[in-house]
Amino acid sequence: MPSSLGSCIRFVTNIGRWIPVVFVTGVCLWVLYAYNFVFIFSSVQSHVDRVLLFIGFHFLFIMFLWSYFMTIFTPVRPPPEQFRITDEVIQQLGTADNAPAVNDILKRFVRDVGLPVRTLDSRGHIRYCPRCDKIKPDRACHCSFCNQCVLKYDHHCPWVNTCVNFCNYKYFILFLFYGFFLCLFGLLTLLSPFISIWKHSTRGGDIELLFLFLVSGMFGLSLACLFFFHLYLIARNRSTIETVRPPFLENGPCKNAYHLGIFNNFKQVLGNQIWKWPIPIPSSIGSGSNFPLASSNASRYSSSSHNSIDIETGTKTVSSNNSERYRVIST
Numbered sequence: 001m002p003s004s005l006g007s008c009i010r011f012v013t014n015i016g017r018w019i020p021v022v023f024v025t026g027v028c029l030w031v032l033y034a035y036n037f038v039f040i041f042s043s044v045q046s047h048v049d050r051v052l053l054f055i056g057f058h059f060l061f062i063m064f065l066w067s068y069f070m071t072i073f074t075p076v077r078p079p080p081e082q083f084r085i086t087d088e089v090i091q092q093l094g095t096a097d098n099a100p101a102v103n104d105i106l107k108r109f110v111r112d113v114g115l116p117v118r119t120l121d122s123r124g125h126i127r128y129c130p131r132c133d134k135i136k137p138d139r140a141c142h143c144s145f146c147n148q149c150v151l152k153y154d155h156h157c158p159w160v161n162t163c164v165n166f167c168n169y170k171y172f173i174l175f176l177f178y179g180f181f182l183c184l185f186g187l188l189t190l191l192s193p194f195i196s197i198w199k200h201s202t203r204g205g206d207i208e209l210l211f212l213f214l215v216s217g218m219f220g221l222s223l224a225c226l227f228f229f230h231l232y233l234i235a236r237n238r239s240t241i242e243t244v245r246p247p248f249l250e251n252g253p254c255k256n257a258y259h260l261g262i263f264n265n266f267k268q269v270l271g272n273q274i275w276k277w278p279i280p281i282p283s284s285i286g287s288g289s290n291f292p293l294a295s296s297n298a299s300r301y302s303s304s305s306h307n308s309i310d311i312e313t314g315t316k317t318v319s320s321n322n323s324e325r326y327r328v329i330s331t
């Protein structure tokens with residue numbers, strides 16, 4: 001039957017998507033074994049060196065795995081229900097015969113509900129997802145792998161089998177950070193044994209040490225490229241998709257729409273309390289549906305009074321300036 005064939009294909013596809021995660025976990029377990037039993041407890045003679053290497057490696061390894069699994073298992077949060085269009089609006093959309101008419105209906109809905117929507121599509125129309133029946137919040141995109149709209153969409157990453165998005169972006173950055181430093185630690189501590197093996201191989205475990213060094217170099221290089229790219233993106237308060245498709249505001253595309261200054265941009269992702277920055281626990285600022293604009297853009301939206309909706313509580317308020325309307329809600 002077609003429906004059971006379809007669900008069978010979906011099931012196999014879903015299982016297949018976990019293969020990269022299983023591969024990374026397998027490599028991590030092998031690294032854990034090889035670094036401990038082939039290197040620290042077989043090749044290192046000094047007890048002090050063994051203790052220092054053991055502590056350094058396990059600290060980075062635990063932080064890396066913690067960040068990795070937080071990235072994978074933090075649920076993708078859909079846009080709040082306030083963004084869902086009503087049956088009445090759906091009926092009206094059915095009667096609209098051109099794009100401007102559709103936009104007028106959606107514009108009226110956004111204004112009546114008081115949704116904090118500033119980004120438009122490339123035609124200057126309200127962004128609407130017909131698959132989710134929701135107005136897209138600023139910086140949200142529909143992901144066809146996750147089959148839903150995703151808040152502050154960055155990209156869908158096969159290595160974590162989920163979207164990198166508002167809810168797990170901090171963990172993803174820490175995963176890159178600890179992964180890069182774990183590889184660097186491996187490279188630096190294995191450099192001396194690598195050189196002596198290269199000159200004269202003598203033991204059975206030498207091939208594993210050699211391989212461990214090469215794995216550290218290979219993964220370290222890939223993680224370094226991604227990590228420094230994302231550091232640049234955070235410094236500019238951009239997502240990966242926004243580097244190729246800048247946010248489209250009332251006056252056109254604007255690459256630096258959310259640029260609040262480098263330190264404030266880092267706080268948006270990592271939180272207000274600096275001690276929480278290196279720990280993979282929730283601390284990002286905001287709700288994911290409503291982002292403060294750079295002051296040059298914010299002034300355009302502050303001239304008139306608007307109805308606005310508090311995305312956290314769903315209550316409607318009337319405010320007369322932008323800082324009030326788009327206030328940052330710390331979680």
Ligand SMILES: [Zn+2]
Pocket residue numbers: 129130131132133141142143147148149
């Ligand atoms: Zn959608």
Ligand SMILES: [Zn+2]
Pocket residue numbers: 143144145146147150155156162163
């Ligand atoms: Zn996705």
